[in-house]
Amino acid sequence: MDRNALIVGASGIIGNNIARHLLAGGWTVHGLARRPPVDIPGLRPIAADLLQPGSLRQALAGLQPTHVFLATWMRQATEADNCAVNGALVRNLLGALADRPSLRHVALVTGLKHYLGPFEAYGKGHLPETPFREEQPRLPVENFYYVQEDELFAAAGRQGFTWSVHRPHSVIGYAIGNAMNMGVTLATYASLCGETGRPFLFPGSPTQWHGLTDVTDARQLARQLEWAATSDAARNQAFNIVDGDVFRWKWMWSQIAGWFDLAAAPYPGHPTPLVEQMSHDAPLWRRIAERDGLAEPDLDRLASAWHTDADLGRDIECVTDMSKSRKAGFLAYQDSRDAFFDLFARLRQEKIIPR
Numbered sequence: 001m002d003r004n005a006l007i008v009g010a011s012g013i014i015g016n017n018i019a020r021h022l023l024a025g026g027w028t029v030h031g032l033a034r035r036p037p038v039d040i041p042g043l044r045p046i047a048a049d050l051l052q053p054g055s056l057r058q059a060l061a062g063l064q065p066t067h068v069f070l071a072t073w074m075r076q077a078t079e080a081d082n083c084a085v086n087g088a089l090v091r092n093l094l095g096a097l098a099d100r101p102s103l104r105h106v107a108l109v110t111g112l113k114h115y116l117g118p119f120e121a122y123g124k125g126h127l128p129e130t131p132f133r134e135e136q137p138r139l140p141v142e143n144f145y146y147v148q149e150d151e152l153f154a155a156a157g158r159q160g161f162t163w164s165v166h167r168p169h170s171v172i173g174y175a176i177g178n179a180m181n182m183g184v185t186l187a188t189y190a191s192l193c194g195e196t197g198r199p200f201l202f203p204g205s206p207t208q209w210h211g212l213t214d215v216t217d218a219r220q221l222a223r224q225l226e227w228a229a230t231s232d233a234a235r236n237q238a239f240n241i242v243d244g245d246v247f248r249w250k251w252m253w254s255q256i257a258g259w260f261d262l263a264a265a266p267y268p269g270h271p272t273p274l275v276e277q278m279s280h281d282a283p284l285w286r287r288i289a290e291r292d293g294l295a296e297p298d299l300d301r302l303a304s305a306w307h308t309d310a311d312l313g314r315d316i317e318c319v320t321d322m323s324k325s326r327k328a329g330f331l332a333y334q335d336s337r338d339a340f341f342d343l344f345a346r347l348r349q350e351k352i353i354p355r
Contacts, residue, residue: 003230004028004102006065008050008093009072011037013175013218014109014168018069019043021222030063033072050089057096064102067229068093070152071109079118079142087147094155105229107164108152109221110145112318114167118143122310131321134167134238149238156236164228165238166221169320170311172339173218174346177301182215182311183343184352185303189274190260191353192281195288199265202253203274204312209250209267211317214242217339223332224325233328242320243334249312255337259344271313274305292354302352 005022009015010031022029023042036045048059076082115132121141128136156163172183193200224241228234257264282299289297347353
């Protein structure tokens with residue numbers, strides 16, 4: 001059976017990993033982005049802007065995808081703007097493919113803000129109890145994830161393809177220039193602490209330090225995306241996706257510190273945001289990059305301190321239930337400590353962080 005994938009957002013942390021995963025499995029893979037990656041062997045790049053419907057149709061002319069993987073968004077100043085813009089991304093893309101009889105399945109990646117609310121109301125108000133479960137109702141607030149889902153459902157009804165929605169927690173994996181990248185942010189922070197002798201200080205809340213949590217390796221997400229795209233049991237369903245283990249940051253922080261040959265600083269009992277800790281580090285990073293021949297001298301392209309602070313600063317325990325997809329047949333597991341360590345090793349190999 002032909003498996004011809006179109007990955008939308010191929011330059012991001014999720015798109016990059018799903019592309020590599022599908023290519024390794026023998027899929028034909030096209031990668032769409034405004035600046036599609038050129039470092040993934042076998043990927044067929046498509047340069048297009050999802051907010052320009054006319055040029056988007058031209059870019060996709062003649063393409064006959066069997067499966068589409070939507071893993072992109074554009075951050076806006078307000079959630080109302082997020083809803084308008086990010087809903088349009090899905091609507092324009094699926095509208096450009098409306099006449100393709102080849103299309104069988106569309107997968108949409110969102111996240112735990114489905115349960116926690118958008119950035120304007122993040123972790124506030126009346127939230128569902130943990131562990132988060134797919135059947136929990138939407139929150140009564142604007143949320144661009146809901147708008148994207150509704151665009152997907154409407155297009156599926158018109159065009160006849162099946163769909164799946166995937167809700168990862170913080171995604172850990174290799175990507176450069178990504179707006180939400182905890183793993184690379186922590187790697188740069190640890191490298192700076194090692195360079196300067198500053199304490200390697202957990203930046204988040206007491207709830208996150210002491211409570212249980214989980215994360216999502218981008219490779220684990222890629223496995224679930226392929227499974228859902230090819231499994232009858234996953235048709236027209238939403239699924240949580242995390243690694244399958246749980247941990248406390250007070251343990252994981254010491255593990256990360258040890259990988260970088262650092263001592264984990266005692267937790268002070270309150271947040272110390274990375275936005276503040278790293279606010280003056282860009283010139284230092286550039287000097288380190290020039291000295292060590294690193295591939296990316298711009299710290300702002302590596303560290304998304306604001307997003308890592310949002311995740312680690314929450315005052316709600318975040319644990320995700322995976323029973324639904326397990327019952328449907330998805331049994332893959334990923335050790336979360338290995339997720340961080342594998343990423344750090346690759347960042348050194350690619351000369352993104354110093355040795």
